[in-house]
Amino acid sequence: MKKLPIGISSLEKLRKENCYYVDKTHFVEKLVNKGNQFFLSRPRRFGKSLFVDTLKQAFLGNKQLFEGLYLENNWDWSVKYPVIHIDFGGGTVKDPQDLKNWIIKQLKRHMLTYNISVEDTDNVRFMFTDTIYSLYQEYKNPVVVLVDEYDKPILDNIENDNIENTEKAIEIREVLKDFYSILKASDQYLKLVFITGVSRFSKISIFSGLNQLNDITLDTEFATICGYTQSELETVFKDRLEGVNLEELKYWYNGYNWLGEKVYNPFDVLLFFDKKDFRPYWFETGTPTFLMKLILNNKVFLPKLEEIKANDEILANLDVDFLKIENLFFQTGYLTIRETKKLGLRTIYILTYPNFEVKSSFNNFFLSDILPSVSDKEDAQNSIVEAIEENDLEKIKTALYSFFASIPNDWYRRNDLDSYEGFYASVVYALFTGSGLDTKAEDTTNTGKIDLTVFYQDRAYIIEFKVVEKDSEGKALSQIKEKKYYEKYTSNCREIYLVGIEFSKEKRNIVYFEYEKLNIR
Structure with a gap:
């Protein structure tokens, strides 16, 4: 078997620079023991990409990156797997052809990296199939497929009051649907599939062929796969907490809940330790303009956002032509689960703001949206x-x-x-x-x-x-x-x-x- 190529990774960069790394590697072992096809939805800047890279480096067999971490002594490092890592996070997809070109470019990059040859074609599906099969044949081991920000091409083109954009988003969705369908057809050549993004588009609309895709978004076992728990915060960042009011830190940045222990937003925590000032760091990295349009178009009573009731169908079935406010607010991180209630055989989720940062900043943005004068x-x-x-x-x-x-x-x-x-x-x-x-x-x-x-x-x-x-x-x-x-x-x-x-x-x-x-x- 050929030696697998090793590239610079975000995990490698963190370890080399002795940056803080909250050990989530036990989730890698847990995933492998639980199945082989997974989907995870989390808000932006919540550590999804870092976890994807952690998966990648584990399967590539880069043991040196896991020294002192759980996986170092709980992983078979003698077996290495070829990894196809598709990332839609960079740039904005303008139309279906732009998306196809972006996918093909990433696949060609893998061909160069792994020194394999696949027939040059403009058919995304054929090219993806051949890449998986060629890697399987060349390296004599099943392939790992990791897809980061799988939904960004669609989200870039969603506007509920713009018919032209909505139609374009539907066309882009169909390209992605065709692309992801290969994962079902290539199942015999695959070791693991892990797909992550912000939104939970319904399986029917985008993953119709992936019958075995395990959605762990609201799986209690994986509730803390992204984000920092209170224990992780106080242990890993112990030397940075001197003089910090823990209750105030929790009030500002903790509170996100996916049916398990509540977690902090990692982006907020890291910037707070750097700046030593309570600010809405996460909120400032993205303006919820589209959500404001939904609020106004649907005449939403803003105080209602403090307590919204939703069921499984609403939270799990987002689609371009089935946009629900409850779903969008939850998946984008502006609302989280406060508690669940049983109503007969149904589970009702009570949604609310996760913390002070989101609650105050979102309402501030609402005011800025209706008033041209900031002063x-x-x-x-x-x-x-x-x-x-x-x-x-x-x-x-x-x-x-x-x-x-x-x-x-x-x-x-x-x-x-x-x-x-x-x-x-x-x-x-x-x-x-x-x-x-x-x-x-x-x-x-x-x-x-x-x-x-x-x-x-x-x-x-x-x-x-x-x-x-x-x-x-x-x-x-x-x-x-x-x-x-x-x-x-x-x-x-x-x-x-x-x-x-x-x-x-x-x-x-x-x-x-x-x-x-x-x-x-």
Whole structure:
């Protein structure tokens, strides 16, 4: 058997530079013992590519890279396998032909690396088949196929309000479907198939031929395959945690859950240790513009994102022509699983924001999307935070009124807000939440739900929203009193303030803002 080529890898770079590496190599052994065809979905910048490279180096037999790691003494290093590693993460695919060219270029690179010859053709399927078979024949061992960012060519071309882009995304999907179908036909020549990306497109739409593909996205056994657990954080980064408030670190960056132990976003943790400053590092690397369009087009009540119910079908069956908000928010990492509930034979997933970074940053972005002036948004949020600190509710009223007055009329017209009942309450919720205040939307009590509760030190502000056609009806504050929403917090808070707010559709601003301090005995 020919000697397999060895290339520079991200794992090798980390080990050579003595960078921190959280040992996930036991998952490599676990995968091999469990089957031979796997699929994993995780949000961007969560360590998927590093794990793919870890798999690659293990099968290539590069033992020196695993010194001191679990796999060093739990792997048969005498057997080496040829690896086909296809990565769609680089660049943007413009159309189906561009995708075909990109696949062919990567396959040709493998031919050069492994010194094999395959008939030059523009047929992706034939070329992939021949590459697998040639490697199997040349190296006398089954082939490992690793596909990273498998879905990026589709995601690059999805726009729910752009028919032309959607049609292009469907055509790209068909190219990928044809490409991945080879894995089923070549099963006898394959040792392992591992496919990863952000989204979980339905097997019918893109993996119809891969009957044995094991989706481990929500497999408890693999819940922590990407991301850092609390134990890993405190053990591996022990020397970097001196002087760090662990509870604050957890509040900012922990909370992602795939039916197992909650994990930290690795990208956030590493940048935090580098900068020593709490910032939304992960959020800043990608703007959720497409999700904002979905929110506006579907008239989503923004506070609802704090608790969304979804079932298996919704979370597992994304498709170009079957876009569901719950699915997209979950798979892109803006929502995660808080808990699961059984409803008969069905499993219901309760989704929520994973942590403070995502919750505050997402709501901030929502405000930036509706208001062209960043300074107006910042002024409003600064005023609200100052008002809460000073316990000055009149200042809150002024800040809210000024913010709504600054939204251009043309923006209302373009986004058809006349039918968006939850818009005004969504904006207020986003202002408080995006400001970094501790908020809870749709706060459940024994008599109903509080629209919004804001907590500051030992104070609670219970807020009720009403939308009226033209003039104030004066009902918001009275509803809080009648339903005694405040009773939930009388034993935990020293001061409670009841705030009623009414918005006029016609005037597009606040027409009623009344408040009073509750007398707690």
